[in-house]
Amino acid sequence: MANTTAVLLAAGAGTRLGHGPKALLPFRGGTLVEHAAAVLRDGGCSDVIVVVGAGAAEVAALQQPGSALAGCRLVRNDDWASGMGGSFHLGVASMRAGHNVLVALVDQPGVSPALVARLIAAHRPGRITAAGYRGAAGGLHRGHPIIFDPLLAVQAAAISNGDVGARDFLRSHPELIDLVDCGDLFDGADLDTESDLHLLGGPAASGAPGA
Template structure:
């Protein structure tokens, strides 16, 4: 069971959990249902967001949504599912679906997270929220993470955005770009928070060790 949320008020922080993809590259079905610590990965990540200080989580499903809903459980009323019927058009449509649902709660800020990052811990989410400042975007950097080409990404998810920035960022996203549109924000508005550990995505068979 997840620890008690640090900030239970959804009008403060609402999270968007992007979990709509089909997991085609990995070839094991929707990543939301990858097994992690004895349950579907989507359940684990949703609980991490709550325990880290998000008052509400909106889980965006798409590929095999009915199957995910049948196999995953979200008993906490702070977690709600929204289905993106246009998920196959790319991550941008799921981002817009999730941000629209989150903004409907009237939060002060929005967290954007990916379901395929099992390395994210409640402490990492709490660190992001503590570091975020009004009018800015806080992005993650993972101390031990390397991309498939051996490079070290400049920034990654989760992200924390002011509510006033989340809508425009989602609206400007195209195709699979998702929240990369944040890169076009003025440099003074983008801050990076470094976390210990490895926050890389589970994209290929080589990444399955992250689920151990």
């Protein structure tokens, strides 16, 4: 099984939410970016790349010995205001050769190590593996995290721009995507607006790898 590099997209300013960069929001005695990095590592990612932008200096200051960010590679996106496309591109460009790429968002505190481990275990060479969540109609819809085969990650990053990220590539190649039902572990919610702040104080997103 190929190793998996996590690309954690954590560059935004959190303008819609209105509480500063989401990466620096307090969560369980630390910050969201520290929590997300720990989840990715505990879930089985061998390498964690954190793409930072707004609040980059503050995130870098958290990278102390013993911190969840210790050992992570920080990649700075100076053009973070243009959207996540640039961050996705920089993250993929920084990955280790031959590694699968798991793309995660810093504003999903409900993602657990068990969810990450499930996706890694389900991933097949030459494919894209995405977490699936059940909507009101009952069917699975694609969400994050998403794992890309190395070559597919490069291809997706090559056409990413603005706030689109890999969306256009994914829409153009549905035949490459395997949806993995993760609805028993998480509902796919992220922190976008003030009404989502309850996600920072909800039940622990627990789960050991493989649970």
